Amino acid sequence: MENIAGRTSALNWIVHISVVALVALWLFPTIGLLVSSFRTADQISSNGWWQSLFPTEQNLTLRTADPSNQTLVNGVYVVEGNLFGDTSDADISVWGVTSRAIDTYVPGDTADLGDGVTITVEADGTYIWTSPEELSGRGQRVFATATTPPEFTLDNYDTVLVSGGRTDSMTRAFFNTMTVTIPATIIPIVIAAFAAYALAWMDFPGRALLIAAVVGLLVVPLQLALIPLLRLHLEIGIGKGYLGTWLAHTGFGLPLAIYLLRNYMVGLPRDIIENARVDGATDFQIFTKIILPLSFPALASFAIFQFLWTWNDLLVAKVFLIDATGQTTVMTAQIVELLGTRGGNWEILATAAFVSIAVPLLVFFAMQRYLVRGLLAGSVK
Amino acid sequence: MNPALQGLVTIIIGVGGCLAYFYFSNQFLDKVLFRAKGPNAGRNINRANLIRPWLFLFPAVFALGLYLAYPVVATLWYSLTDRNQGGAFVGLANYRQMMAEPKFWEALRNNMLWLIIVPAASTAFGLLAAQLTDRIKWGAIAKSLIFMPMAISFVGASVIFKLIYDTRPAGQNQIGALNAMWLQFEGGIGSFIVLRLLPGALMISAAALALFLVWQAVQAIRDKGMGAGAIVRIAFIGVLLFIAYSTLGLAYGAFTNVLPYGVPQTWLTIPGWNSFLLMVVLIWIQTGFAMVILSAALRGIPEETIEAAIVDGANPFQVFFKIKMPQISGTIVVVWTTITLVVLKVFDIVFAMTNGQWETQVLANYMFDKLFRASDWGVGSASAMVIMLLVSPILVWNVYNARKEMR
Numbered sequence: 001m002e003n004i005a006g007r008t009s010a011l012n013w014i015v016h017i018s019v020v021a022l023v024a025l026w027l028f029p030t031i032g033l034l035v036s037s038f039r040t041a042d043q044i045s046s047n048g049w050w051q052s053l054f055p056t057e058q059n060l061t062l063r064t065a066d067p068s069n070q071t072l073v074n075g076v077y078v079v080e081g082n083l084f085g086d087t088s089d090a091d092i093s094v095w096g097v098t099s100r101a102i103d104t105y106v107p108g109d110t111a112d113l114g115d116g117v118t119i120t121v122e123a124d125g126t127y128i129w130t131s132p133e134e135l136s137g138r139g140q141r142v143f144a145t146a147t148t149p150p151e152f153t154l155d156n157y158d159t160v161l162v163s164g165g166r167t168d169s170m171t172r173a174f175f176n177t178m179t180v181t182i183p184a185t186i187i188p189i190v191i192a193a194f195a196a197y198a199l200a201w202m203d204f205p206g207r208a209l210l211i212a213a214v215v216g217l218l219v220v221p222l223q224l225a226l227i228p229l230l231r232l233h234l235e236i237g238i239g240k241g242y243l244g245t246w247l248a249h250t251g252f253g254l255p256l257a258i259y260l261l262r263n264y265m266v267g268l269p270r271d272i273i274e275n276a277r278v279d280g281a282t283d284f285q286i287f288t289k290i291i292l293p294l295s296f297p298a299l300a301s302f303a304i305f306q307f308l309w310t311w312n313d314l315l316v317a318k319v320f321l322i323d324a325t326g327q328t329t330v331m332t333a334q335i336v337e338l339l340g341t342r343g344g345n346w347e348i349l350a351t352a353a354f355v356s357i358a359v360p361l362l363v364f365f366a367m368q369r370y371l372v373r374g375l376l377a378g379s380v381k
Numbered sequence: 382m383n384p385a386l387q388g389l390v391t392i393i394i395g396v397g398g399c400l401a402y403f404y405f406s407n408q409f410l411d412k413v414l415f416r417a418k419g420p421n422a423g424r425n426i427n428r429a430n431l432i433r434p435w436l437f438l439f440p441a442v443f444a445l446g447l448y449l450a451y452p453v454v455a456t457l458w459y460s461l462t463d464r465n466q467g468g469a470f471v472g473l474a475n476y477r478q479m480m481a482e483p484k485f486w487e488a489l490r491n492n493m494l495w496l497i498i499v500p501a502a503s504t505a506f507g508l509l510a511a512q513l514t515d516r517i518k519w520g521a522i523a524k525s526l527i528f529m530p531m532a533i534s535f536v537g538a539s540v541i542f543k544l545i546y547d548t549r550p551a552g553q554n555q556i557g558a559l560n561a562m563w564l565q566f567e568g569g570i571g572s573f574i575v576l577r578l579l580p581g582a583l584m585i586s587a588a589a590l591a592l593f594l595v596w597q598a599v600q601a602i603r604d605k606g607m608g609a610g611a612i613v614r615i616a617f618i619g620v621l622l623f624i625a626y627s628t629l630g631l632a633y634g635a636f637t638n639v640l641p642y643g644v645p646q647t648w649l650t651i652p653g654w655n656s657f658l659l660m661v662v663l664i665w666i667q668t669g670f671a672m673v674i675l676s677a678a679l680r681g682i683p684e685e686t687i688e689a690a691i692v693d694g695a696n697p698f699q700v701f702f703k704i705k706m707p708q709i710s711g712t713i714v715v716v717w718t719t720i721t722l723v724v725l726k727v728f729d730i731v732f733a734m735t736n737g738q739w740e741t742q743v744l745a746n747y748m749f750d751k752l753f754r755a756s757d758w759g760v761g762s763a764s765a766m767v768i769m770l771l772v773s774p775i776l777v778w779n780v781y782n783a784r785k786e787m788r
Contacts (some may be wrong), residue, residue, distance in 0.1 A: 012517075015513050018513055019510075022527065023523050026669075029541045030529070030557070033544060036544060046554060048554065176657075182392065191444065193436045197437060202437065204435070206788055207434075210438070214445070215779050217450065218779065219775055220449050221726050221772055223768050224453055225448060225456075228455035250448075254445055283389070283437075310530075311534070312533075312535065312536070315729065319529045322512075339734075364529065364534070375670065376677050
């Protein structure tokens with residue numbers, strides 16, 4: 001067996017490297033969005049997000065403070081300060097005073113601007129701008145090639161969550177999405193649990209047919225239901241609104257719920273249920289006291305599915321919920337709208353998208369076990 | 382009323398109403414309708430037990446019927462009527478109108494491409510990831526990270542990938558990763574290998590694989606004679622030949638296309654490429670799903686079969702392709718069909734990224750367009766029926782399997 005073990009360890013390195021590459025490839029897009037949501041609009045448009053993680057060398061056009069700040073020192077007018085504002089970790093490698101010659105000087109050099117006016121720039125951006133005459137006009141332009149450290153901001157989240165205007169603010173959409181999601185997750189579970197119990201543990205004619213029907217309905221495309229149900233909702237007076245959306249999500253989620261729960265309940269030990277029957281428990285008692293607590297893992301799996309699906313849904317919300325006023329818009333719909341109206345404003349888009357992604361991601365990582373179990377129960381049978 | 386409050390009330394009414402319904406209907410059945418006391422106790426218990434399943438089932442059956450079964454019939458009816466003529470029956474006029482539209486054929490063609498590429502790529506990547514991560518200690522973490530896009534909405538994923546495909550004018554710093562990468566190529570030997578040789582070789586091997594499967598199917602028909610299975614196999618051969626033909630065409634293109642090196646591209650507006658770039662989004666999402674299922678299947682393979690193969694001197698590749706693959710083929714089919722269903726309904730990605738412009742239309746978005754922009758319910762319903770038609774083989778197959786399992 002030695003040679004076999006040797007061969008696998010030789011392969012091991014390749015396996016490790018491939019997995020690292022694969023994971024990096026799969027994470028790269030999401031991280032791009034996350035990083036971009038912490039950058040200002042200028043930063044996003046000046047270079048790629050992958051460059052923002054490291055100190056980058058950039059060609060910058062900077063300007064000294066206006067001459068109104070000048071002081072008279074020993075008969076010379078002086079303006080002092082830092083090109084990068086108050087504090088900065090930037091590191092200037094070369095600089096110049098005209099756009100045609102941006103690399104004339106190194107830090108510490110003094111540039112002669114004519115008429116005795118000079119400017120000295122240090123590597124960290126501090127400058128001294130001196131003149132024998134009183135300075136006027138605007139601040140002196142300085143073209144610098146500087147290495148700037150990574151810099152991130154929370155401003156975008158402030159705009160999107162707190163202070164943004166009507167189109168940018170996601171607060172309303174966030175709560176609308178919540179309002180859609182929670183009832184649309186809980187109601188189908190209750191209905192499906194009872195039905196699944198009947199299909200699993202009660203004997204009645206037509207049971208097999210019903211199970212087959214549920215399996216068949218599992219794949220019926222949502223698209224078919226749009227027109228007839230919208231029409232139905234409008235006719236019976238529900239119209240476009242939360243109630244219709246909850247009902248629609250309930251209906252569309254039921255086949256999977258019944259299928260998953262029934263498969264799980266069928267696997268519960270027969271003895272417990274029959275003992276309870278012999279002891280005189282009614283079906284209702286058996287269901288609430290025995291089956292429901294035992295089925296918790298399956299209930300959790302479906303709850304996660306339904307939560308992710310309703311939270312991430314766009315189509316059902318667009319058809320059954322969002323009316324002309326736009327008061328009931330959900331996050332997915334608002335992001336699509338932002339894509340149209342603010343296609344170039346990546347700072348807003350990235351932040352808005354990340355706000356909508358964050359909750360499902362949290363649920364995903366917290367309850368991954370149940371999600372995987374549900375997937376396996378739904379597929380490998 | 383405040384929507385949040387309304388939501389809370391709905392939860393209470395909905396859940397409470399359901400529970401109350403189940404409780405009181407059972408009570409009514411046992412205590413009022415068929416009392417389990419007196420001279421007829423035995424008969425009454427039996428009668429109550431005949432009715433009880435339907436009490437449990439009623440809300441679900443009602444909701445399923447109203448929200449899924451009825452719409453199938455109703456949509457079929459709408460597709461045969463004209464809303465503008467007061468719902469008069471117009472036969473196949475809507476279908477004829479739809480067939481006359483080039484946009485419909487474009488959507489159908491794109492959907493076919495999606496149907497072939499997305500499930501194939503997702504399953505292949507998923508299998509690769511499952512096989513690799515099963516062998517290492519930190520595999521669980523790697524799996525969870527590859528699985529993560531499952532939680533991200535199609536819309537969120539569209540924003541993520543739109544950033545990757547973003548374009549800036551030439552001369553500026555590119556902020557889209559794809560263009561930044563593209564500008565690294567300048568037509569040298571590296572570009573030849575990555576942009577011509579690699580995709581070309583990949584396409585040729587895909588064509589070879591398809592032809593190999595055709596050969597096997599032909600053999601199977603020759604062995605088993607002409608039966609019901611032969612018809613399925615012939616259809617299969619047809620699809621495979623089409624795949625082989627198109628991949629060979631793509632391979633030829635990979636070697637002969639003139640590539641605009643050094644010029645940033647607006648990727649989503651290049652017909653042909655853009656559909657493929659939209660598919661990447663879905664592949665990125667679905668690979669995790671395929672990986673999780675296939676990983677479970679790989680673990681379910683009996684150790685002895687693998688050990689026996691290793692003892693007999695099989696190398697890792699032989700173990701994978703000759704021992705493992707045949708044992709998980711059933712699961713691969715399940716994964717494939719599940720992803721196929723997702724692909725058939727794909728709407729959000731196209732809607733958010735291109736809205737069907739630049740020849741990226743797909744059926745679900747075409748339908749949405751007809752319904753809510755053109756307000757043409759007839760043609761919209763007709764295209765929904767086309768989606769239903771494409772789904773129905775899977776529906777039949779699923780039901781058939783479920784019934785087989787029940788017996």
